Amino acid sequence: MPTEEHPIDVAVIGAGQAGLAAGYFLRRAGADFVILDAADRPGGSWPLYWDSLRLFSPAAHSMLPGWWMPEEEGHEYPSAAHVASYLSAYERRYDLPVHRPARVRRAERADGLLRLHTDTGTWLARRVISATGTWNAPHTPDVPGRDVFAGTQLHTADYRGPQEFTGQRVVVVGGGNSAAQILAELSTVATTTWATARPPRFLPDDIDGRALFAIATRAQQAAGRRASEQQGVAGLGDIVVVPSVREARERGALKAEPMFARLSRTGVVWADGTTLECDVVLWCTGFRPVLDHLGSLAPLDEHGQMAVEGTRSVAEPRLHLLGYGDWTGAASATLIGAARTAKATVAQITGELEHEARTGTA
Structure with a gap:
């Protein structure tokens, strides 16, 4: 457990696809980091999905960085169980330092650092990446009569x-x-x-998630972040x-x-x-980002989101958000999109930490 005198470089909250992608690039960069996961088993939210769920991209277009997802025998589109097994194996393959169960209850500022309070102890970090996803915050619209329906x-x-x-x-x-x-x-x-x-x-029968990812990428490249938020994968709605x-x-x-x-x-x-x-x-009305643990660091809007520049929180520049949807990177809530966003975020963080180490600033 890090002390006030020796905090870790980066704490990642969540060991789903976005958190593991961040862990891969942090490992490559030689960072001192930890991944704190609330679940008692690997696989992120994938073990909780319904039994027949299928990705809408083939395995070859649904991988995390460094290791292609194996094909699922007899199926072009992988099942949720297959993805969960892949994430579990990925975690072992790269020996990622995942601590579980370690639910982060609260984050706070602490003399130039960020302190994370978990069920099993307190962690101090120079940077925090939140990658808790949305599955644990289902959204149901406020339709009149919900409280009187007897079914x-x-x-x-x-x-x-x-x-x-x-x-x-x-x-x-x-x-x-x-x-x-x-x-x-x-x-x-x-x-x-x-x-x-x-x-x-x-969508036309011959179009799948590969095309959606390409569309989101082109929208971001052509018109910048504002357009990607409007035209990314989540906005397509097809x-x-x-x-x-x-x-x-x-x-x-x-x-x-x-x-x-x-x-x-x-x-x-x-x-x-x-x-x-x-x-x-x-x-089947969607989810909201799971960000309650960050409420003391940055205000959340009516959709449960916080203002970001890229993936960095505007209110707390030592905090980054990964994988919550197009507002934290085009297609970032997909397996393949999580990798690209995580790569850029980790490069930004490690570059800043190296600069601080050289100059003695924080």
């Missing part, structure tokens, strides 16, 4: 598979890839209705037609209805008074 309400984060919904009436809310993939399999065992804020847009989605579309299971106006005790109600009774409402 079951779940979020993507709660969903594991279709079996428990057999024979039920399920309304799936959300127009992204998660909603489409979950709806595709639910529609084989349940009566499903799809509600979206705007008509869903399906649905990748992975095999399960294609099959569901071909049997007519992916017809979307407009978003309903409210919930009643027995179902959902549209603005024109049309009603639909249902047993379950499944909110």
